[in-house]
């Protein structure tokens with residue numbers, strides 16, 4: 001077991017990538033503190049993990065926009081586990097999918113507040129709540145979550161991409177600051193790749209753009225040809241949260257770029273074929 005002496009807080013760990021990360025860390029012997037907004041989901045997740053991992057798991061209902069709740073989660077984790085050596089700032093969401101110009105100014109304002117509020121500001125809040133503890137113990141491993149459009153242009157998710165671009169820039173700037181300090185604290189950026197989770201399954205289409213039926217077909221094709229294996233993706237995080245890690249401010253991928261490009265090309269061919277057959 002690679003993480004026997006480790007303690008972690010994972011935000012947004014009641015479903016998808018966060019929950020799989022929690023499972024992966026627990027299996028490696030790490031003590032894990034889970035959190036998300038929905039108290040029932042937190043309770044269920046903790047109960048599920050407790051069966052196998054006993055006292056190594058705790059959980060809190062905590063919205064990453066709520067600094068008081070975050071500070072409480074950190075304090076309770078330290079009380080229970082003695083430290084927070086790892087932070088996975090994973091909590092995130094998306095709203096409507098489609099071209100920016102189809103959104104009304106009101107929809108842009110509403111979605112931006114929620115998406116940027118959760119993905120970017122939530123990440124800053126979480127790190128800010130945990131960092132004093134890491135500075136005190138002179139050690140920490142922080143991972144933030146990148147996402148589609150953060151490092152290269154991508155259509156139809158402009159607000160989400162803007163939030164993730166912000167996360168990447170912030171993480172690199174903080175890495176520079178941390179590298180100038182005496183403590184051994186690093187921050188790196190995880191690109192999980194396209195994975196079949198609630199976030200990607202439950203996309204809502206911007207009104208007036210494509211029909212739900214057309215979009216469902218596209219999503220199914222994307223999952224078939226482009227999505228990766230969540231377990232394999234989460235395993236790529238481990239080297240970056242161990243004491244041996246000396247990377248700081250780096251992006252790392254949980255997927256094969258070659259497979260993604262090949263899948264995207266196959267998907268485009270399938271979509272063209274389908275469009276032709278409908279003519």
Ligand SMILES: NC(=O)c1ccc[n+]([C@@H]2O[C@H](COP(=O)([O-])OP(=O)(O)OC[C@H]3O[C@@H](n4cnc5c(N)ncnc54)[C@H](OP(=O)(O)O)[C@@H]3O)[C@@H](O)[C@H]2O)c1
Pocket residue numbers: 011012013014015016017018035036037038039041062063064065090091092093118122145146147148191192193194195196197198199200
């Ligand atoms: N799936 C992908 O293809 C993909 C690709 C690249 C990056 N990502 C990133 O990976 C991360 C995890 O996403 P996922 O795909 O695993 O989605 P998911 O299955 O929908 O899980 C999101 C988790 O975040 C929690 N959450 C949402 N808003 C929150 C808030 N304000 N405060 C605290 N917790 C909150 C949710 O629980 P509650 O509803 O109970 O709060 C849930 O546990 C996100 O940052 C996402 O942007 C995903």
